[in-house]
Amino acid sequence: MTNTGDLTTATTALGDARAQEALATVKKCVTLFGAVGVIVLGVVAVMAFTGGEASGFMWVRGVVLVAMAALIHRMTVRAAEGSYKAFDRVRTLSTVMPIAIIGVDLIPGLCPAWYAVLQGLSALALAGVAVITRGAALRAAFPGGK
Incomplete structure (x- = not known):
């Protein structure tokens, strides 16, 4: 159940420049994360069709990360509309996902170096989101669990 007073407060705070x-920068970072994911998936597809190395792991992870980018982008849009839940999810995912992405990339022999580097670059975009969502402007806009 949404408390109208809380939503009004969040919306007022979100009116701050x-x-x-x-939030605009967060959207750009999430878009960058998704764009790098699409590039990675495209390279995997080209490699698969030209006889290069393209494992099932690379396909599945590529698709999952592109889907997550779309999901996080939608949550960012909802956060910009005043949803604390969406904001909290973006903040949490942007903290956990880069750690998980890089952690998996460090497993020897799981994926080629080029794949790990590109995935690591996409993780940097999400790390930027984690930093921005913990900044003063958004802490003031979303002061607590509403």
Whole structure:
């Protein structure tokens, strides 16, 4: 159940120029994460069709990360509309996912170096989201669990 007073407070705080700028930057970072994911998936497809190395792991992980980018982008849009739940999920996912992505990339022999490097670059975009969502502008816009 949504408390109208809480939503009004969040919406008012989101009207702040700093909060809007921060959320716009978050959207750009999430878009960058998705774009790198699409590039990785495209390279995997080209490699598969030309007889190069393209494992099932690379396909599945590529598809999952592109799907996650779309999901996180949608949550970012909802956060910009004033949803604390969506904001909290974006903040949590942007903290956990880069650690998981890089951690998996460090497993020897699981994926080729080029794949790990590109996935690591996409993780940097999400790490940026984690930093921005913990900044003063968005902490003020979303002061607590509403």
